[in-house]
Every structure is written in C-alpha cells, then in structure tokens.
Amino acid sequence: MSANQGERARRRLSTGERREQLLSVGARLFSESPYDDVWIERVADLAGVSRGLLYHYFPNKRDFFAAVVERESERMLRMTAAEPGVPVREQLTAGLDTYLGYVQAHAHGFRAFHRADAAGDQAVRRVYRRALAAQEKQILAALAADPEFGPVFARAPHPRLAVRGWLAFTTAVCLEWLRDGELSREQVRDLCARALLGAIA
Amino acid sequence: MSANQGERARRRLSTGERREQLLSVGARLFSESPYDDVWIERVADLAGVSRGLLYHYFPNKRDFFAAVVERESERMLRMTAAEPGVPVREQLTAGLDTYLGYVQAHAHGFRAFHRADAAGDQAVRRVYRRALAAQEKQILAALAADPEFGPVFARAPHPRLAVRGWLAFTTAVCLEWLRDGELSREQVRDLCARALLGAIA
DNA sequence: ACTTTACTTGACGCCGGTTCAACAAGCGGA
C-alpha cells in the first residue's frame, strides 16, 4: 500500500546518509506545502522508511523543519561567500549571479528556507534570522569597505534596515522568478542590483 | 480557572459584534505565534466564550485564519486607497504616511496578515495574494499615469516584478520597525520612498 | 410572559504527532 519508492528493497544507510536523505525529502515537501500540510508520515514514506526512524534522527517535527532550514542556510552561505577587495558595482553583479545560481540549483531548499520566515516557531525563526543576519553583515561590510559607497553609507541613517529590506526585495523577486520562469537571469540580476543602489542612494 | 476576561459577567453580543471580537482576538494571537501554536480553545477563552461558539461562527480553524487575513486585507486596502491625479512624488510620500499609520494602528493585524504568506494553505494564500495584487495594481496605475514616471515605466522590462519586490521591501522594513521602535515614521517613509524610486529608475 | 436566538456544556470520533519496547541487519571475534 505504501508509496515508498516503488517497494524497492530497504537499504540500511549510515547515519549521515540517512539524515541527509531525510532532510532532502523534507526540503522538497516543505517547498511545496505549508508547514502543517507536510505530514511526518509522508516524509518517512517518500524516504522509504518508517515514521519512527524520523523521530530517531530528529526529536520532533519542529526540529526537523529547523534542521531543513539550517542545512539550507548553510548551503546558501557557503555558496555565496563574498570576495573582498572588489568594487561593489562589480561585486554586486557577480555576487547576484552566484546567488541566482544557487536559487536555481536549489529551488526546493530556497523555498523551504523562506517558509521559516512566517511559519516557524521561536527556534526555527532563530535559525532563519541568524542566516539573514549573516548575509546582511556580509553585504554591509562590502558596502562599507567600498571607496565609492563607503562614505555615502556612513551617512545613511539606518543602513542595516535598508539592507534587510533589500534582502526581502530580492527574495520576493526570486520566488516570483521561480514561479513563472518568464524572466532571464540577467533581468532579475539587474533589477535587484538597481534596487540596492537605489535603496542606499 | 479560565482566564476569560477576569470572569466578568458574560455579555450577549450581536452576531456582527461577536464575529468582530473573535477576529480581533484571532489577529492578536496569530500576530504573536505561528499558526499551529494558536489553539482555538485559547481564542475562545480570551474572548470569554466557549469553544463551541467559535465553531458556530467559523467552520474550522483554517477558515478562521483566512477570515482574520481577509478582514485585515480589507482594512488595509480601505485605509490606503490612492487618490488619483496627484504627482507620484507627492502621492508616494502621502500614501506611505497613510500606510505607516495603518501599520502602527493595527500592528497585530498587520503581522497576522503577513503570516499568511508562508503559513497558509491554498485558500489562505489566495486571499493574501489577492490583497497584494490589489495593492500592486494600485501602485502600477499611479506610476503609469504620472507624467514623470509614466514614460520611464513603460520602457521597464518588468514593472510588475519591481513593484512586487518593493512591496516585500516595505513589508520587511515595517515588520522590523514594529519590532524595535528605534526609527521615526519619517525615516521609514523616506527609506521606502527612495527604494521605489531606485527600483524603477 | 413569551419568543427568539446567542450561547454553553460535555461527550465523542478523528487524525496526526510522539513515544517506546522489540526487532534485525551488518560486523567482529572465536
């Protein structure tokens, strides 16, 4: 009766592999449906595994979701690390290209990650906010270090807020971009780049 | 034992009043906690009412949440209706002032409303997206009708996306603004205004 | 007083999250 991977024989995986597999399935499901439309049973089923095993790896559903979010935030930060020293105007284009590459390559994880914003409890939100803060910090540092934008930026009344807003802008645009792939990556990139330059001008 | 309004004598309200009160309590709770940390029992308790009565007014928890979101979206659209004919630069400042006034006056509802973005099921999201689309349309129309921005705007490759992104920007900034009231309304207003002008430039 | 109807009560089924004791697959040693 179960739709578990077409009844393929159950393999016994190492802890690391199994954990990774469960998180991967979770990312897919959480990207498609809101938090409480995702049944723990279905996660286990798609992984070809029993419900109980999921609770062996994760204490409860909340923490499972938090782990999915955390894994994705780590991947994102790893794939989009900034390269210091390059002028912002160039770094921005290159950085956005990298970022959009990540978004396309890991659309499931990206969507699941941003579901934590409004759907998560305290613990999940903490993970989410930490990742956003890291991105924020990275961008703020790059802007402050730039010869062109550094001085302008120092005078701004609330640079952190501007960057936070811009991250929301970029996220919203990317989610829409994934939804209907009408736009090219370059268009999205340029739109986001202009938005940042505008917000801090 | 129950914390219902300090045991005050139970009043008998008209259907309209009671419905309004329940939605108001719902907005407060949904603004503080994620969807499934809000117990229907607690909503009823805070309203000084039995659980059964809530199910008399709303078919289930999902629809109750949807009603909270819808009520808030109506309020928002009503309070921020655009006045046509005024140049965008002035209309933007005035409109943002109105909007920020709404956000401050109805912080609970505002937060609860935006929880629908990632926490809602299909029905809730439909309500949410409809409200966003209405705002979007309003802004697009104002921009297109403006002598200064109309022509620039007509040439933009994806004006809808820019506006959607800007709405996300504004929302994020407002949520942060509510969280720690460090900034003045004018600062928030000007930041958002600059962001829009930048995004469509 | 009589009617209307907002509202209460309490018991019940359902269903998904959560727990836990037992099972079995791999592996090393004899």
Place this chain on the structure above:
DNA sequence: TCCGCTTGTTGAACCGGCGTCAAGTAAAGT
C-alpha cells in the same frame, strides 16, 4: 560457521488538539 554486540529500524499504542453534535440555558426584544 556460529555467536554476540552494536545500532539502524520497525510497529503499535498513546496523547492531545481539532471538529461534531444534541440538548439545554439565559439574555435581549416585544
């Protein structure tokens, strides 16, 4: 080859909030 240990894994029972319902109570209108 058998044994025994470790540990990935299972299945079923339990818990608790959602949602239902029928019968009753009391506050407002007339």
